[in-house]
Amino acid sequence: MEQVKIEHGTLREIMERAQRMSHEEILAERERLARELRESQPRPTVPAPRIPRKFTGRRLTDYVPRTPSQKVALEAVRRFCDLAAKGQGVMLALIGPEGTGKSHLLYGAAHELYRRGLRVYARPWYLLADELRYGRHVEPYGADGESDAVHLEPWQVRAELWRHRIVLIDEVEWTAGTDLDYRELKKFACHAYDNELAVMITTNWNPLRDIIGAAAADRFTEIVIAGPSGRKARQHQEHEAA
Numbered sequence: 001m002e003q004v005k006i007e008h009g010t011l012r013e014i015m016e017r018a019q020r021m022s023h024e025e026i027l028a029e030r031e032r033l034a035r036e037l038r039e040s041q042p043r044p045t046v047p048a049p050r051i052p053r054k055f056t057g058r059r060l061t062d063y064v065p066r067t068p069s070q071k072v073a074l075e076a077v078r079r080f081c082d083l084a085a086k087g088q089g090v091m092l093a094l095i096g097p098e099g100t101g102k103s104h105l106l107y108g109a110a111h112e113l114y115r116r117g118l119r120v121y122a123r124p125w126y127l128l129a130d131e132l133r134y135g136r137h138v139e140p141y142g143a144d145g146e147s148d149a150v151h152l153e154p155w156q157v158r159a160e161l162w163r164h165r166i167v168l169i170d171e172v173e174w175t176a177g178t179d180l181d182y183r184e185l186k187k188f189a190c191h192a193y194d195n196e197l198a199v200m201i202t203t204n205w206n207p208l209r210d211i212i213g214a215a216a217a218d219r220f221t222e223i224v225i226a227g228p229s230g231r232k233a234r235q236h237q238e239h240e241a242a
């Protein structure tokens with residue numbers, strides 16, 4: 001027989017090995033090869049989430065929990081990614097004072113989900129709230145900093161937000177003296193819950209119900225993160241490294 005060399009040996013070697021295998025081993029081997037083939041397929045190409053420049057390099061793997069609540073938060077975010085990747089509904093709110101790493105975790109999750117081939121909508125609320133008020137005029141985080149000259153009307157911004165299945169909203173807060181924040185966030189939370197979306201938000205505001213109302217807040221698993229500001233530590237490191 002011609003000795004054709006393929007990935008797991010020559011054809012003869014493979015056939016000889018197969019003859020020594022039990023039926024169960026052959027089935028397990030078939031399953032393993034099918035999995036290998038599936039995993040070697042290129043990931044679907046989806047657009048990268050829009051991540052503010054400061055956070056483009058932040059990963060879940062370089063989040064170092066310094067307090068028990070930071071550990072709980074990191075575990076909750078990892079679980080969020082697993083459920084979101086399976087297409088399951090999950091709603092997580094990271095709540096806590098400044099510098100505890102909420103945005104780091106949120107954008108780390110955005111990257112992790114994108115790495116797994118998933119389409120992720122990520123926005124800071126201060127920006128999204130403005131877009132819901134006035135429409136979107138520019139692409140603020142475009143690679144070259146130039147406007148892509150896109151204009152979406154507020155209703156189009158809302159439609160775009162609502163059609164995503166994985167949505168991450170950073171820095172939820174009051175953005176003006178109107179009830180827009182309350183109205184839009186409350187409606188979106190109900191839509192997300194009813195349609196089993198994966199939604200993560202972060203806020204300094206505790207309790208969350210003050211912003212989005214008790215019923216909408218109740219739909220989220222709330223993780224309160226405590227700890228010193230990691231911003232000061234990082235500023236110090238960056239200053240030393242410069």
Ligand SMILES: Nc1ncnc2c1ncn2[C@@H]1O[C@H](COP(=O)(O)OP(=O)(O)OP(=O)(O)O)[C@@H](O)[C@H]1O
Binds near residue numbers: 097099101
């Ligand atoms: N546990 C941590 N491990 C690694 N880096 C951290 C950690 N906590 C905070 N940082 C870093 O500290 C800086 C501030 O964190 P981040 O902006 O995520 O905080 P935040 O909780 O979102 O604060 P704010 O409420 O003011 O928005 C970031 O550069 C972040 O990468």
Ligand SMILES: [Mg+2]
Binds near residue numbers: 102103171202
């Ligand atoms: Mg933040």
